[in-house]
Amino acid sequence: MSTENLLIPLMIIIPITCALFLNLLHEKSRVVKIISVIVALLLPTIPLLANYGIQYFGGYAPLAQNPTIATGLPSFITGSALNIFHPAITYVFGSAQKLMITILGFVALFAIFISLYEVKKPSGVYIYLILMGVASVMAMLLSDDIFNLYVFFEIAALTQVGIVLVSKVDHNYETALKYLIVGSIASPMLLLGIALLLGVTGNVNITDIVYSIKTGLVDPHSPVLLMAGSLIIFGWLYAAGLPPFHTIKSAMYSKALPTGAAVLQAFSVFTFVAIGVIILRIFSYLHFAEIFILGISLIAMVLGITMAITQTDFKRLIAFLAVGELGYIGVGFGLGTVFGITAGLFQAVNEAVITALLFIGFGTIMYKTKETELKKLGGMLVETPKSAFLVLLAGLAMAGVPPFNAFQSKLMLVQSSLNSGLPEVAIIMVLLSIVTFMTFMRAFHTIYLRPKPAGLVIENENIPRVTIVAMVCLLIICLVFGLYPQLATNYLQGLAMGIA
């Protein structure tokens, strides 16, 4: 996997360029529609077509692989670790990145299509924000450079705020400001962690940092390095929406439009993976790091799912369930075995699809009623039978009911925790899956099955066909990965083996 590949930078360049262009076209809805459709289709297509490879930006391959540059350099450079260091911003496109970026591309594709067809005059600004966010998260998944990751982490945070701001939901400005204030503490902490890593290792390339630690070029137990680890973990908690940031993250989901919430949760899931993988790669020699990830993930699961029970707004309910499901991914990472990490990565892919499906599915209720309060809803099965059926299947998938994908990933997680001698973790996961199922069924019963409340106004407009088609496509992905889990796990295993 050493060849440079032109399609790797295009995964980032195309959405960013088109996003900037679309931002200028917010009054021209037809042009916005055409460009958005083309770019949306390219989002999952490019990673599907691209071969695995490495791309160097602003530099070149390590001297050891680059005899033309290495010739003539003094021996104190070519004879030292500098010979194998990466003097460039490096992007690595492997099989795991291929799967995750493709899935993110599909979620964004459906979100863009639905947003284009649910509104009469599509906004170029909204699509701009989605594309910028997608490009940022894709770059985070690809980047092997921790500072480059930080830059895209900040862009992703700002685009998430933007998506909430343009959603025109009550109190969205307040939530966005709160998220920015919290982020303005967490982001500098992440940067400080990166600065300390740079200070200790002299590097921002993750592969080189890992090499320096493993070969003893730097003291692995240096207090500065441990401090760097703590600060990076703090930034990770914020980016992913893990406790103590779970309430603000779920508030962000609930203040976005359904399509916005679908992409926001996908951003969180893949940001969780991107930074989580880096933490494991650099600090896996510290047993405490894995214990911390396991602990915080269990807390996220318990808090997310129990807080979902008490919600009276269905968007907030799904948002808390999404936070709880993030915990499952973290459990896989925290177990630290190849099987556990593969299960965690598989769970990440599954969650991104299922939660997007749920947000879009419940979004049809908002489309018909403009209402999100559970107590004001009811009798929607008669109004939207197709989407009700699809939402029910999505809920079953999230709870881990076979034959859907989350059943396979959760089963792998349970097996992995049993193999690691942690049956209590397995029991907690099974119990919380049951609670997830009950919480979802309560919401489903309230919205679809109980009699329609007297004051509920239902609009005559039919749900756009594209919304139903998008839901069916996402459900097909759930079914395919549920029936053939090896289609996903084969792609993810390589990355898990590299970090376990």
Place this chain on the structure above:
Amino acid sequence: MIMDTQLASLLTAGALIVIGIFGTLFLDNLIKKVISLAFIGDGVNLFLIAMGYKAGGIVYIFLPGMSMSEFSQNAAYPLPFALVLTSIVIGASTMAVMLGLIIVLNKKYGSLSASKILGDN
């Protein structure tokens, strides 16, 4: 003296970060909160600059007539400065968005109190 410059910068950076965190957590006025957040960002930037400081160092440009060993021994490490430049841009963008939001919310609530504006939401 050389060590003092770096140490003083690092201590100032630490002080800025601590003051910033204190202000963000305990001040109620949103503008003061944003200023405190700027303190945190500036503290981290100063930390990066202090880390890249090299006493008697030269600019990281290989000039004609310079020997390889002279360059490699005296050139400052440029990476921290490049990072700070990017970080400043990011910080400015975030602050612009925050201030814009504060203007809108101030018009809506007629107040800059964080507890009033953000408390119930």
